[in-house]
Amino acid sequence: MGNQKYTASELMAIMTAKEFRDWEVAFVGIGIPLVAGITAKRFHAPNLNIVYESGCIGPQKYRVDFNVGDSSAADGALCLTSEWRVFSDMQCGYYDVGVLGAAQVDKYGNLNTTAIFGSQDYQSPKVRLPGSGGGNDIGSNIGRVVVMLRLEPLRFVEKVDYLTTPGFLDGAPDARKRAGLLGSGPAAVVTDKALFRFDASTSEMYLDTIYPGVDVQDIKSLVGWELKISPDLKVASEPTDEELAAVRASDPANLIMGGVAARKRLSGLDEYIEVTIKNSGK
Amino acid sequence: MGNQKYTASELMAIMTAKEFRDWEVAFVGIGIPLVAGITAKRFHAPNLNIVYESGCIGPQKYRVDFNVGDSSAADGALCLTSEWRVFSDMQCGYYDVGVLGAAQVDKYGNLNTTAIFGSQDYQSPKVRLPGSGGGNDIGSNIGRVVVMLRLEPLRFVEKVDYLTTPGFLDGAPDARKRAGLLGSGPAAVVTDKALFRFDASTSEMYLDTIYPGVDVQDIKSLVGWELKISPDLKVASEPTDEELAAVRASDPANLIMGGVAARKRLSGLDEYIEVTIKNSGK
Amino acid sequence: MNGNNNANKQMTLKDAIGKYVKDDCSITFGGFIGRDCVAAVHEIIRQGIKNLTVIDDSKTDMMDLLVGAGAVKRWEGAYLGYGAIGLAPNIRRSVEKGIPAKFELEDWSNAGISMRYLAGSLNIPFMATKSMLGTDILKYNQRIKVINDPYAGEPVALVPAAHPDVAVIHVQRADAMGNAQVWGFTGNDENKARAAKHTIITCEEIVATDEIRRQGNMTAIPFYCVDAVVQVPYGCHPQSCYGYYAYDVLFCGDYHEAAKDREQFLSWLDRYVFESEDHAAYCAKVGWSRLQNLMTMERHFNRIPG
């Protein structure tokens, strides 16, 4: 991944967008997952309906959200309702796919978004993370869950410090059912270097697709267990110009994917408002 | 109660209306209780807010309701919501007073609106009544409950055939609390001949107020247990012309209080609509 | 449910009832006497569907018709009367005398049934309630379990989730995708639509999806809960539909008088149901000008904005 014409975040958003199908209902968490949802809706899945935990069902997605409870999450929604209701509808099985970020993932797809203990513990961790939010609920109840996180040291671990969101738990064939969970667990882990899936019999995460120019050994060295590789390992195609245009229009001021640097490049609020409205399609 | 200038139903509605105070929230069941609520609102308690189990809170009460779920129940309401929500709000203790009809009442204020068994049983009763509706819920959860029924043979019984709505159960001092009930039980029973209340220590119903021209012995003969009489038995005052005007304007076509005979007196739907709109105050 | 979403779930009432309401199935109906699914009930009777289990809160006309027509095997519910007009004639004849047949009765309170639908909509097995404690409802209904709550130890009643095969719900406006908007009280509709395996929406008007998006807060039932959308104007008559038409008290009074006699009830059924091809034919018999007057009356009191 050298002198590419796209960023790692853009590639992650595009790879995740491809996990959505038209007419599905997607429950999407905070951050780059939001950009992936808007991209899919503007590109190959115009009838994708996105649900936000604040209580917004099927918004138009004119603009990007910085929080799942910004007023933007409600833009032209088909249904505006309550938080407890959308979580209940999730529990009923009405949502096809969920997308989540995480700080740590283990080989059975369990996620940690609560705390990195380091040499310490839950009460005084090295890094306190935000907590479950709706992540645990998505992982507990939705059939197909897509996880997004960067493949960096100490993120893909044998065992997460704190199990916030259930993947396949201890990997036993009926572990989720025994615990009483409804959803069928994670379907894919999208990173900036590769895409992972889970073995149907062992529930173990394996390398399914590498991105152009990435070396398998580099990936193995970043994973904290003996990673298995798919016998028919795929190589992702380069994002097309159309895909890149769609993902960039989804976050036109680049504030989600570009972070603080992109914020500083803006002349001020007026420019942000202007760029947002211009790219909204409304 | 000979050649009076008012009917028994009108007197019951007026006596019940007096049980409401301004700014209270009243949960009102079907039938004459509805007329009592409208009357109170038009007379001495303009800020009384009525709640209907269909999900209507604080309607204007322009017109009478034949069912608690007629569109009239929603006229200009402060809040239009769901059935389960108003029952839950009742369970939270937000409602001051409830008003209920019944077919049978016993000496501890327990009500039967399910079935008169006669010589038979629950499965094949002499008369099948509508069932609880929201009656049980009102009797279970509201602090002050007013019961309305005619004082007729076999209605005031030692023990109801089927206990639909809890009064003071077996009359033991803590019977309601032991059962897990929240409300404090019935406060008054309004009939066409007298008004009854309950002794704070024994939970037993006693005669509190007789209506003008009614004989205590007549009342005792219609009650199926040895009825106690208040040491300071009151006599209700005759309804005033203003009260009678208010109650009549609440049911201007007289269809609730007058029943089938009143329906037959109407020339048709057009006359009903005309009378309703004329008396609505809107 | 999953895989069930598309741009057009619109169909005729005949097709929707034929497809989802089967002999021996369990069913619930939206509304709360007002906004009742009268047209759908007529169609169920017209199609001769039998052995229904109805799980519901409070019903008047609709259940009296279904029981009189011999379509009901079992009732789990709270209220079967005729409002301020009186007792329900066919219900009484069936329970007291077995005419045309007995049906099984399981008594609940309205809050009890409401909690069964709330549990169903949450997809949890039960809900706690402080209703029905200490009464004969518990004595005759063994499915209500009284426990001491594991936090404070106080008695509380548990009721099991309801999950009928079908919910039929009449609303003011829906789009072809299935988003259903309700004005006025909402009864238990939002929960019934979620608790049922299949949901049929009947509505006064089918509107464009853009019209739905203008007032997303009014969507009580989102598309993903819905299997079929049917436009049936005046689908609640003689009951009321908030913002559209008022309750027809005189029509109900006449029905109530007729239904006291079995033969007269059967004649009523012939005229208004079996000899009416569809709800439009029923409306023609009721009289369009009468329906128009009921609309005029309702809109004197309640108008839906927009």
Place this chain on the structure above:
Amino acid sequence: MNGNNNANKQMTLKDAIGKYVKDDCSITFGGFIGRDCVAAVHEIIRQGIKNLTVIDDSKTDMMDLLVGAGAVKRWEGAYLGYGAIGLAPNIRRSVEKGIPAKFELEDWSNAGISMRYLAGSLNIPFMATKSMLGTDILKYNQRIKVINDPYAGEPVALVPAAHPDVAVIHVQRADAMGNAQVWGFTGNDENKARAAKHTIITCEEIVATDEIRRQGNMTAIPFYCVDAVVQVPYGCHPQSCYGYYAYDVLFCGDYHEAAKDREQFLSWLDRYVFESEDHAAYCAKVGWSRLQNLMTMERHFNRIPG
């Protein structure tokens, strides 16, 4: 509650917070990041209220401010971050380093907290959920009880009802009587208002009761749940208020940068909270034209009818 209803519950923010939010009390806030009670939080900090137990779902700015100001003794909730902008600086500093002080943490999921408030609003002791099973949330939080449900025998988690002393909820419109109307998503507001012992409504606009009656379906919180009504325009800034103003991402970005440093955070607090007499003074510092631009942006996308 009973005896608490009258025509005018309107008061100033200072009086409402002073009357109901006491040292050591438990509290919850409406909204879901959007429609957050920012003005109320500033006033709580301004009045020096301490030892709060906050029981809530997902919070960003507000909790970072309260924790940084040393007002929080305990958190029972699901999310304390800063959305797409990053982690919450004061939260991290407190949990990791005890600056300015540690606070107790009890982790839940958003659905778990939602069910606690639903149970609270129903006045039942607990609610069942299929969330949190099999995870470390259960390990560290002993108040979640896993039982086999008494109907089908499957594992289910029970969560206890939440009943905080105070709920503060910001809405678009309310009347002086306390009827509060919400447009856009509603979060857990309707349940929080019912579960709390006292409820303070802050709003963009106080309207006449007749205006409330025009759209009774929009009343998420009826008068009887409400103790105080306070008009606070732009009361959510820098968060959004549907139909009124958009999220101020750059203001939040600047706050986030500043709050990474304890001294800079304290300067921020001085400038925007302690040296601002009330929310109007805060708004003046933010700049009225900036607020106006956020309103223009929001109304490009969302307009409240009427």
